[in-house]
Amino acid sequence: MFLKTTEYALRAVLYIARESHEDRRVSLAAVARAIGSPASFTAKIMQQLSRDNRIVCSVRGPGGGFYMTPASRQLPMQAILEAMGEEHLMTKCVLGLRQCSEKQPCPMHEAYQPVKAGLMRLFTHHTIGEMAGEPEWRKRLQQKRRPGLKR
Amino acid sequence: MFLKTTEYALRAVLYIARESHEDRRVSLAAVARAIGSPASFTAKIMQQLSRDNRIVCSVRGPGGGFYMTPASRQLPMQAILEAMGEEHLMTKCVLGLRQCSEKQPCPMHEAYQPVKAGLMRLFTHHTIGEMAGEPEWRKRLQQKRRPGLKR
DNA sequence: TGAATAAAAGACAAAATTATCCTTAATTAT
DNA sequence: ATAATTAAGGATAATTTTGTCTTTTATTCA
Numbered sequence: 001m002f003l004k005t006t007e008y009a010l011r012a013v014l015y016i017a018r019e020s021h022e023d024r025r026v027s028l029a030a031v032a033r034a035i036g037s038p039a040s041f042t043a044k045i046m047q048q049l050s051r052d053n054r055i056v057c058s059v060r061g062p063g064g065g066f067y068m069t070p071a072s073r074q075l076p077m078q079a080i081l082e083a084m085g086e087e088h089l090m091t092k093c094v095l096g097l098r099q100c101s102e103k104q105p106c107p108m109h110e111a112y113q114p115v116k117a118g119l120m121r122l123f124t125h126h127t128i129g130e131m132a133g134e135p136e137w138r139k140r141l142q143q144k145r146r147p148g149l150k151r
Numbered sequence: 152m153f154l155k156t157t158e159y160a161l162r163a164v165l166y167i168a169r170e171s172h173e174d175r176r177v178s179l180a181a182v183a184r185a186i187g188s189p190a191s192f193t194a195k196i197m198q199q200l201s202r203d204n205r206i207v208c209s210v211r212g213p214g215g216g217f218y219m220t221p222a223s224r225q226l227p228m229q230a231i232l233e234a235m236g237e238e239h240l241m242t243k244c245v246l247g248l249r250q251c252s253e254k255q256p257c258p259m260h261e262a263y264q265p266v267k268a269g270l271m272r273l274f275t276h277h278t279i280g281e282m283a284g285e286p287e288w289r290k291r292l293q294q295k296r297r298p299g300l301k302r
Numbered sequence: 303t304g305a306a307t308a309a310a311a312g313a314c315a316a317a318a319t320t321a322t323c324c325t326t327a328a329t330t331a332t
Numbered sequence: 333a334t335a336a337t338t339a340a341g342g343a344t345a346a347t348t349t350t351g352t353c354t355t356t357t358a359t360t361c362a
Contacts, residue, residue, distance in 0.1 A: 004349080005349075005350075007246050007247035010246050010259070014246075014258045027308075027309090028308075041351050044351090047310065058308095059309080059359075060309045061307060061308055061361095062307045062361070063308085064307075064308050064309065064358085065309085092152065094153070094158075096153075096158035107282050107283060108273075108282055112273060115273055122262055122263060126262060133258075154320090179339065188321095191322055192320065192321050194339075194341095198339085201339090209338095209339060209340085210329075211328045212331095212338055213331070213337045214331095215330085215338050216338075217339090
């Protein structure tokens with residue numbers, strides 16, 4: 001569906017939405033560990049996500065790291081795709097045809113239409129904060145982070 | 152959504168389903184032109200699709216080319232994805248997590264579920280022949296092939 | 303101010319995907 | 333049989349994506 005980069009970005013933002021506040025920041029290393037992406041690669045992704053502090057905010061120096069404001073949590077999930085330059089994946093033709101449209105439909109257009117609509121709805125109708133609200137996720141990440149944890 | 156290779160494969164099979172019969176074969180060059188993919192790259196894709204003549208059949212020599220049998224037209228669209236080794240894209244987690252499941256859902260699992268179901272339905276419930284049945288497609292391909300056509 | 307910390311930025315490397323070219327094998331027609 | 337045609341197969345190259353490493357900049361604290 002998405003590029004690995006974008007998958008990492010989605011994971012990272014959801015993680016930060018859970019774990020951070022204005023005063024409690026999470027480090028790059030913590031993010032990388034949590035989302036299972038190499039640290040220096042994660043760094044590049046975080047740069048895209050924190051450009052202009054639009055989606056996540058970043059602070060350098062001791063005690064620094066990343067966090068999200070309440071305002072950013074109100075952004076639709078789509079904002080993450082936009083930051084990564086992959087928002088077109090929601091509207092793209094299944095066959096990858098540029099000219100495909102309602103007027104000039106590809107053979108799969110009609111059948112794919114409801115899937116596309118569902119995708120768009122998924123990313124436009126849900127905010128980041130909303131998506132980050134699931135409790136199962138955090139539990140699993142902690143299991144993963146310390147595999148040898150007893151019980 | 153899919154790799155370019157797979158998009159080409161889907162386009163190629165739908166094109167061949169339309170244009171060919173046991174006795175009327177389409178050449179590699181024709182397929183490549185129709186789907187807008189470089190000829191030698193298309194050749195590689197056709198090799199995957201005609202392996203064991205499972206999806207398309209191929210014939211070498213003068214008058215040769217590719218065609219589809221009525222039996223192949225009955226295959227679900229999914230068969231094309233399988234031939235290209237991308238069937239997992241239908242069932243994959245949006246965040247790309249391997250462990251994501253009903254029991255261990257990622258934050259987007261529940262919301263993505265209906266989209267995934269739609270995707271799977273799209274490729275399992277529709278046959279290649281069915282999908283190839285749209286008249287608009289052929290018209291557009293012919294326009295594209297000869298851009299300077301009068302009228 | 304100076305040292306330590308943590309992200310930003312840039313250069314570079316590896317891997318995967320996409321694309322090209324050349325040779326071989328199969329089929330048809332002469 | 334020989335030549336011509338068309339796909340198969342193999343080797344190689346270009347591009348994109350993914351990943352790494354080093355240096356720079358901002359911030360905090362002593």
